[in-house]
Amino acid sequence: MRAYVEAHRHSVAVLVLHEGKLVRSYRVTGRFPWIDLNIGGKVPLASVAHEHWLLPGETSQSEECEPEVWFTARDIRHVEVMAEQVLGQVNGCALALLQVEMRDGDSDQPF
Secondary structure, three states, X not given: OHHHHHHOOOEEEEEEEEOOEEEEEEEOXXXXXXXXXXXXOEOXXXXXXXXXXXXXXXXXXXXXXXXXXXXXXXXXXXXXXXXXXXXXXXXXXXXXXXXXXXXXXXXXXXX
């Protein structure tokens, strides 16, 4: 996961979820905003990940979502567009891919 996130040309994060709770997150510090969710916390109600219970290997559509669903108030102002997609895994697990486009001039914003 870490290699995928670091090599991706866009600012992305991958969240490992189990039964709707955060198990682990991968993001490149400095390139992706702080995710406002602690390990063991439930995914936000307004997130795509909360709405989808997928079979292993099934993916949701990539859907645009509001940054305030995942980020702190401090970081929201730097995000132009955000999208979320979910991949179903076995035993109640899922992977959530979060992708952001930063506002012009904010791409070098340290997070």
